[in-house]
Structures are given as structure tokens and as C-alpha cells.
Amino acid sequence: MAFLQDYSTGVLICTFILLLMLYHLFTGSRNEPPGPKPLPLLGNLLKLDVDRPHLSLLEMAKQYGSVFTVYFGPKKVVVLAGYKTVKQALVHHADEFGDREIMPLFHDFTKGHGIIFANGESWKEMRRFTLTNLKDFGMGKRTFEEKIIEETCHLKEEFENFEGKPFESKQLMSYAASSVISAIVYGPRFDYTDPQLRNRVDRANESVRLSGTASVQLYNMFPWFGPWIQNWRLLMKNLELDIKEITDTVEGLRQTLDPEDLRGLVDSFLVRQQTVKESGEKDSFFHEQNLIFTVGNLFVAGTDTSSTTLCWALLLMAKYPQTQRRVQEEIDGVIGARQPLTEDRRNLPYTDAVIHETQRLANIVPMGVPHMTSCDVHFNGYFIKKGTCVFPLLTSILWDEEEWESPHTFNPSHFLDEQGRFVKRDAFLPFSAGRRVCLGEGLARMEIFLFFTSLLQYFRFTPPPGLSEDDLDLTPLVGFTLNPSPHKLCAVKRF
Template sequence: MELFLSRIDFGGVFGILLAMVVSCLLFLHFSSRKKFRTLPPGPTPLPFIGNMHQVDIKELINSLKELSKTYGPMYTFHLGSRPCVVLSGYQVLKEALIDKAEEFSGRGDFPAVQMWSKGNGIVYGTGERWRQLRRFAISTFKNFGMGKRSIEERIKEEAQFLVAEFHKTEGKPFDPTFFLSCAGSNIICTLVFGDRFEYTDKKFLMLLDLINSNWKLMSSTWGQMLFSFPEIMKYVPGPHRQIYKNYLKLARFVGERLEMNRQTLDVNNPRDFIDCFLIKIQQEKNNLDTHFNEDTMLKTTVNLFFAGTETVSSTLRYGLRILMRHPEVEEKLHEEIDRVIRVNRSPCMEDRSRMPYTDAVIHEIQRYADIVPMAVPHTVTRDVEFRGYTLPKDLNIIPLICTSQFDPTHFKNPTSFDPTHFLDESGRFKKNDAFMAFSAGKRVCLGESLAVMELFIFLTTILQNFKLKPLMKPEDIDITPESTGLGSIPRPYQFCLIAR
């Protein structure tokens, strides 16, 4: 009898505790909703899961685009318990990221990386730390030739290394992924580490594999789940947990390079970005409020290494596949290259102004491939009135950059690959304000000028030397992405390069 009563007492106490917990959670949920009552309307969220029941987690970005058809270019969406405002279409993206650049320049939640970076580093930092790091990086890279002829010569040299590796395939089928990653990565390595790596270097290839793996994982369904439910997913076993481990491996390599530089540093003759950062740390060692320290240097270097490797190589890999799907475009590129550059010298940036079709094709590859479809989330840096709503400080903003790249009011045929999107009636190159491949505003990619050089010189050098030969009929080549998350991942493929 006593045992029976104790069970009743225990059950009663447990029930009361459970009711209290649920009540507290519901109170916090509805209090949170009250706090954000000034936000634009959106789909009605459920407690704890937010609006995730209303989207396809495998196609989160496409689902967000679809919701904009119902709720307009600016609406509230709950990623689990986190309210976010989604921006869709060129006009609202321009008003936010460009017209109110300062207010929308904060860095939003991106759990896949922030579990490792803890908000440190140039890409995922915010506030004064980010401002100082960005100014320092831009100034340092300019001193080492970014955007100038000196780095152009380095890119031209790397393009020849790439072509030499391609010649070794002797026209046989191969996967270009790691060749293109090596080429793109070696340019940022020159700036950051002061040297390039051989394409056969096993450690280098391992690092590229880590970067390629993380890029895919962050864009996978598991990556989307981590993005939506970080507090739950960090305890759930699955491939998404490899992202953190891969970052630790990348950090170990960068740490080794930092130590090599530290041991051989000459403050009067800095060789690369790391040397300059080490010197900056020494200069500010007595400044208690400095943002220049060992941890920031490590995480900023990993940020630069990752971003400088994957985006250019993925764009080139996607671009070559698109050209095989459109052989008529490749043929016109060959004609322009042969007419302007010919075969006796390497392509250079001066050629670009005389090659409007090539310039248009590269822009259209970037637009259509849409390698970073939503950019990294932003936050509002202070309370701001925007389009009739009050957006509170630290609110997460999801800028769907892809909706500007595919905006039908700025591109006549947005869902098709069409180089004439960037050509006028006379065949001259024309800019398009809705082109946001490098994002926009304060958070625009700091390596934009470098990436532009790489894409032009690498692609023209490849096509100057080779014809692309697909392993299937052009009309059977699928140029939709394999997956879309942080990035649009091009489908894996093999092809042949036939020497011209």
C-alpha cells in the first residue's frame, strides 16, 4: 500500500514538474514572439520547430524562395526557435545590403562553422573586430599585389601549371575537381603562406579534400538540419559532425604554417599575410583591447584559405560542365580567344576589354551556377526601421542572393543559361545591377578582384589550349546542382580535354 501511494506521489510530482517545464517553455516561446511582433508577416510557426514543418529540409533555399511567392519579398521565418527575416529579390536586397549597408552588416548564425570559429575570424566575426580585420586584410593583400599586375603574373604562371597537368591526361577521361582546386588554392596560398604547392603534394591534396568535404557537408541535408536545429544536432550522430573535425585538421595545418613563419620572421621583410599578422600582433601587444591575437590569426587564415580555394574552383568546375552542355557557346569562346589572344602568348587581363563575349559568359556562369545562393546570414547591427517594420538589433537576416541572380525583372531568361544577359544589342558587354555573385554591401567578398582575375585567366587559358569533350551527348548533360545549401554543388563528372 505504501509502495502504491509512493508511486502515486511520484507520478503526481513528475506530472507537476512536467507541466511546469512545458509552461515555462511555452511562456518563453510566446514571450519571444511578443518581442518580435514588429516583424513582417510570415508563415505561422509552431513552438520549438518554428516553420521547419513547412519546408523541404533537403531543399531549404528553394522552399524559402517558394514562400516568398506567398508572403512577398520580405517575410519572417522561424528556423526552429530563431526568428529570421528572409529577403528575396533584387530590390529589397539592394535596399538592405547596399542602401542600409551598415545596419545590415552584422554576421548571423551559421552553426556549422561557428561551432569551431566561436564568432572569431574575418568571415564570421562581427562588430569592431570584423571591421579591423577586413581593413587589415584588404590593405595587406593590396601590398602583396591583389588587383595589380604582380598577382596577375602569379595567376598566369599557375594557369600554365594547370594546363601542364591537363596535358598529362592525354585526352583520356578524368575528373577535374582537384586540378581546379589546386590551381585556385595556390593563388590564395601565395598571398597567405607566401608559396604554392605541387599538385602531387599529399598533404596539400588532403587539405583540399577536407575543404571539398566540408563544402559538400554544409550543403547536404545533414548540413541543413544543423543550420536549422544547432542545439539538437550537435548531440545527434551523423556526417554533419565531421565538419567540426575537418576544421580542426585544417587549423592544425595552418597552425604549423604559422609556427614556421614565426621561427623565420623578418619584421623588415614580410613575405606574406601571416608575416604581416605576426608583426601586427607584436605592434599591439600592449593594447589590452586589441583584436589581433593568435586565435584570431589562426581562424582568419583558415577562413581565407577555405574561401579562396572552394568558390573559384567550384565556379570553374561548374562552368566547364555548362560549356559542354552548350557547345555553341564554347565554339564562340574559341573564336574570340583565337582572334584576340591567338596561340603565341598567355591570356592577360588587358584582353578582357576586347573580349566582351568571354566576359559575358564568365558572368553568366557565375550567375547561373549561383555558387553561394544565400550568402552567409547577416544580422541587424542596431534597431532599424525598414519597409515599415522595426527590425531589432541582432535579428538574423537571410539574404537570398540567388533571387537577385534569377530576378525576372533584370534577366529576360533567368532560368536558362544565356550569355546575352550581359551583352547589349551591339554585342558589347553590359553590367547588370542584379548580379550579386560576390554578395553586396559591407560584406561583399573581399577577394572579388582576385576571383575575377582567376576566372578570366584560368578559363581562357584552358580554352586556348583545349577543346572540351563530354562523355555523353550535350543534351543529356544535367547542369542542375547536385545539392544546394551553403553552396550549389556541381554534379561530379568526368570529361576529356583534346589538345588544340
């Protein structure tokens, strides 16, 4: 009996010591960024809205300043808030804040390969290769524009098939954006009825949604829970199907490869593989895993960001019909009935302002993609250790009250001067900045402009019968990116 009492006392003492160690570990040194006091193991979870953590972090920034520390469970994170602070870190201290924090879920997705959730020489080589080939295949040039214009024609036909009746636009927008990526990566586009395209888009949309759920965020904090979390199991199932599909498609392209007639980025990668093999080079980064995950990264990122932005844009047009009418009057006056082109942007200042304001207000990647410090950093008077996870809080830039006159309302005038001319704003950073800026920014900007102007030229978007503009809800869905809540709109032909 005495032995059991001594054993129990020993366990209690050890537990107390462990809790003290965790507490001191959490509180850190005096010159580290401030933040709320964490609880052992739970960190600051009780102070966070795990469904919408970016809003909780915005409130914390008001109390602790533009550089502060918060604990997602046992995970220490330094948050950067506000335009000036984020730009200073990502642009002026690009090397120090330039690594990627690869959280457990991101590691599950890519195992450190590809171009988004990777670091070191492999990431540099894959990013350099991808950028070079996107430019070679026409990013920012007429050839890219032609692929997107072709897709706008298919999308308009799909919208027209609804004959002005209510429908959800998310899937069709995703099909269009994914088909553009297919044309760039593989060569041919996919028809919207193709089961491969439909399944890929459905899985991608589901994975983006699941990645932002509370249970998956808890998995990132406590990865040993993985096998018991249903959403994590669904994500791994989707990943397995994605890998098989990409592998099969790549193998088909390999069998029909003609080095003198490259169809897309995959062909370029396969040719580089052959060159490396023939040269006898060892430890090359041009291996199958980098190919598979680079292709996967391009499809998910290229499909979700553009389609989500366009869904927000159409919803806002239906919500604010006066803005929609003004956009259409400008398009009618400048373009008329011909196909909109990228070069028209400079003559459509109000339309361009509406697109930029949509991206600003929609704030679709609110916390950015996590960074990690590559070395010890002295920043804004604080010491941040090497290997610290850093959140560049993009919400705090796009909604920065010091940068925007009415940050929480839809106001295209943010991007117009008194004469109605378009004005660039330094704090417009929806694609982030620095070494990790979105490499598909040029493609996304062209896609969004051409799709938006083509659709607004041809259709008037309204709420379904029986609903008013006030009934359209702008509350976003929970997810890694912020999509509009499920809704239907009517696309009414203008002529």
C-alpha cells in the same frame, strides 16, 4: 495514486503553458514581417526542403513578399528577397544590416575570430588589415596576375596529361585555386603532388559539402544534438587538422621571418605582432587565434568559390558546344596563341558575358552568408528587432524575374547589348554587397577570367564518349555552396 494524478495534471498544464508561450513568441508583433505560422519548437521545418532551403524560400517570397519571417526550428530568420530589397538593406542600410549572424556551426569553426564569422572591432581590424595586405601584395595588379598565370600553366599541364580521356576537374581546380592563395598568404605556391595541399583541399571540399547537409542544418537549430551528429563530428575533426596544419606552417614562417623581405600576408601579420609586443600595447587583435582563423577563412573562401565557378563554366561549355565555339573564336581572334592577360577582358565581350552568366546561373552561394541586425530597424514598413538573423537570398537576385529576361536558362545575352558589347547589370551580385561584400572579389574575378580563357584557348571540352550534351546534368550537389554533381569531361587539345 491521487498524488500521481495531480503530478501528471500539473505536468500537462505546464507543458500547455510552455507551448502557448512558444506560440506567442513565434507569432511576434503585428508589424513584424509576415510569414507562415510556425509550430512550437519545429518552427516552419515542415514547409522547408532542408536539402535545398533556398528553393523553399523562393516559393515563400511569392506568397509573403520581399521581406518575410521564417522559423528554422526555434530560430527566427527574416528573409530578404529580390534585387531592390536586398540592395536597399545591404547598401542603403549597411550599418543596420551589417553584422554577421554567427550560427552554432560558424562559432565552432572560428570562435568569433577571423574575417568571415566575426563582428565588432576585431572583425573591422582584421578585414582592414587583410584588404590592405592583399592590395600591398598585388591584388588587382600585375604581381597578382603573374601568380595566377603561373598557375594556369601548371593546370594546363595537368589537363594535358589525361590525353583527352575523361576526368573529374573539381580536385585539380581546387588545387590550382588553393595554390594561388598559398602564394599570397604564405609566399610559395604548393605543387599539386604536395600532401599538405591535397589534404587541405580534400578537407575543405568535404567540409563545404557537410556544412550544407540536413543533419548539420538541424545542428544549427538544435545545437545540443551536436555530439550525436556524425557529420558534425567529421567537421570538428577536419577543423582540428586545419588548425594544426596552419599553426605548424605559421611557426615555420616565424622561424625564418625577415621583416625586410616579406613573403606574404602571414609575414605581415607576424611583423605587426612584433610591433605591438614592443610597444606594450594591450588588448591587441593581432593574436594567434585571429591569425589562424583569418588564414583559414582565406583558404576556404578563396579556394571554393573560384574552383566551383570554374567547374560550372567547363560543364556549361561542354553542355552548350555552340557557346564554347563562339568563345574560342573570340579568343582566337583577339589573343591568338599568346598568354591571355587581364587587360584582354575589355576586348572579349562575349567571353566576359559567358563568365558572368555562369556566375549568375550557378548561384553558388544561394542564401548568402547570414547577416544580423545591429540595432532595431524599421524597414519597408516592418519592424525588425536588434539581433535578428537575416538571410539576403542571393538566389532571388541572380534569378530575379524582374531583372533577367530568362532567369532560369543559360543565356549570355543577359550581359550583351544589341551591338554585342558587354553590359554591366546592377542585379549581378554573386559576391553580395555592402559592408560584408566578399573582400576577395577582385582576386576571384581575375582568377576566373585568366583560368577560363587559358583553358578554353588550349582545350575543347566535351562529354565522355558514349554521352551526349543532353546527358550532362546541371543539378547541383547539396552543400553550403552549390557545386555541380559529380561528372567527367574530356579536355581535347585544340592545336
